[in-house]
Amino acid sequence: MICALNYTYVYPAEKYVKVRSDFCPYIFTHEEIRRLFEVVDHLPYWGRYPKHHLIYPMLLRILYGCGLRLNEALLLKTGDVDTTQGVLYLSNTKNESQRCVPMSVSLWKYVNYYLEQMAYPPDYNGYFFTSPDGNHYNSTPVYVMMKKHMKAAYISREDGTPPRVHDLRHTFAVHALEKMDREGCDLYYALPILSTYLGHGSIRSTEKYLRLTFETRDSITDSMAGNYHDIFPEV
Template sequence: MKNKEIPYVFRGPLKEYFNKYIDYKRSLGFKVGSSVYYTLKGMDDFFEDNELSFTLTKEMVETYVARRGSESVKTQHIRMSTIRQFSLFMNRIGFNFYVYPESDFVKVKSNFIPYIFTQTEINRLIRILDDIPFSPRYPTYHLIYPMLFRMLLGCGLRINEALGLKMANIDMEQGIIILDDTKNKSQRLLPMSQSLHRYCKLYVKRMGFSPAYDGYYYPSRCGGEYNSTPIYCQFRKFMQKAEIFRANGSPPRVHDVRHTFSVYSLEKMVREGRDIYCSLPVLSTYLGHRGIESTEKYLRMTVEAYDLVIGTMEDFYQGIFPEVIKHEE
């Protein structure tokens, strides 16, 4: 299944500036996907309904950011942030829009704890993935999912990073994944373990990729890029079949595989007696985080399950890292 192109259509009085704003954000290296578009579309509708005439007052902004019904605090926070960023952009190009102060943003608190798979659960899930039967309708389905899970677990990739891989991104001789278009616009070279490298070679052979093949490593039935939505749905089913559930009875998320890789990697380095002062920045770079604060949050969220890592890190991060308000994954 191919990712659908988003039609960026705005109809309000500032429609041309919304498109310029999107171009501006992209020029800075940000990805503007469907979630951003729909937030901007809501702002565009608000401007049209209120007959905005190239000025944005404090009253109008406060009306726009006010909480609506039973919406979540996170949704309101996103609206506040978006209109602030848009106002800053408009002022840069000569307008005089009211800029909503960041200090007035509603506080988004999250007590979410990622799910860390046990080795037993990982083995159980791999057995289920390896037993997926062949389907004439989806002839590569039973090959793609076992490979994808192994790569997510073995390299800690974000799901869209994995799905966007092409053969040119994988050095099959050296066993290195080359990521160019990442979330934070930085190139990453990810060495694979020997076992994963061997499995990748087997996968390429089973898929029947020719030496000249330069398409997607995980091709959809039409040969394009897989959409992440069916991946999420299918992995939920696999986890349910493997009887892997969170405390609330729901299956873990695909992104929890990345959390698992991170925690296991830190634990391994600690057990090997490596200097944690050096290990954490290495893992941060491998994961593609902008800074080690984003990596350090894995430790805060898994205190009870991985006390060896936390205990070793306690003196290191105590009082050093600022509170991470906008978590990056």
């Protein structure tokens, strides 16, 4: 509502921007992630984009293995990737804050393999995911291609549409929590670690990413059972 010079205007209800507060991200199962890797790891050579079959396997591993936002990954430069320590240095982030993201050993090895295949010059400090014109990949075609790969891996929502690329970040958070729980990490301490790794300003932001799936719910519930087994008597 706007009030000025004794005039009042009420915005029509249909003009309001509707905010979905009940949105639930798609969490990939481990089997779906395996199938998606199977698809991108067997992409054929494409003359129009000669590095296409190398970039998408690497991009998927960065998104799922480190939980990066898509633009954080696309704006990486080779100088941001420490191949001796296995760390990504991010400066182009949503919150405009720098952060260091350690990689797993397997991802670290794949990064070195990727750089060998890309055959960048020794003094190259351009984009890690470089487009044919030497710039970084644009997010729009990446969205299109990733959805195509998801369809090829038979991954879809209940309505038949493919998940969002950003859902890989949600999935990373859930699978990371699952892994820490499986390794005996106290979930009370796990959340701040995960929050820092994702680049969130508070744990509250991280909680939005933790959607328990049927894969993880039982294991996490079982791990907490010892804390409440004597509270509720069996019926």
